[in-house]
Amino acid sequence: MKLTLGFSPCPNDTYIFEAMVHGRIDTEGLEFDYFMADVEDLNHRAFRGLTDITKLSCYAYSFAADNYLILDSGSALGYKNGPLLIAKREMTDAEISVSRIAIPGKYTTANLLFSLAWPDAVSKTEYLFSDIADAVLDDRADAGLIIHETRFTYQGKGLIKLADMGQFWEEMTGMPV
Structure with missing residues (x-):
């Protein structure tokens, strides 16, 4: 199965997804068409349902929750690192x-x-x-x-x-x- 995957070019995103999109780990038959975009662009794409898996702002998730689930891993939350x-x-x-x-x-x-x-x-x-x-x-x-x-x-x-x-x-x- 081929899925679309969107994430931002920030280093933590590219690190998280690098092995997956370059076939360095077993994805159990899943393939990915991936693209990188600004987080607000990713938010808007999610609102229109254009990606299967996407990075999404926590706030934007409240507008897309009917169509997406939060994964168990992949979030970047922490202390002393906010805007x-x-x-x-x-x-x-x-x-x-x-x-x-x-x-x-x-x-x-x-x-x-x-x-x-x-x-x-x-x-x-x-x-x-x-x-x-x-x-x-x-x-x-x-x-x-x-x-x-x-x-x-x-x-x-x-x-x-x-x-x-x-x-x-x-x-x-x-x-x-």
Whole structure:
């Protein structure tokens, strides 16, 4: 049986799926047509039922749960590794609420967490996750919500952390993100 498989190009996804898609493990007769895409693109493909197996934002799952099941393995949850809100300068909560925010997608868990922390912030623009820091640097956004490996490189571009959305979630719930 051949199944479609979608995952993001972030290192933990490519590591998780590499052996499976390259035939390095016994898949018990299953074959895969795979593709890599941005997480928000994967979310939208899942909403339309275009993939058999897919990476999906935890938040997006609530919109696709009728058609997908969460697998026993493959999730990337943890402490101290959530999305970060970054900017060129310090900002107050009131300033953040009225600022232009670059987000990695409407249905990303990052956007959900940001919306919980700043429910009045409505000026959001979606960007490819890897373009968010540049959107802030180029003044297309006042602040940006970064995910994946950008969490480890933003300081090298002269940007600062305003908030750690993972820490916000952990303090609110005691759960990993």
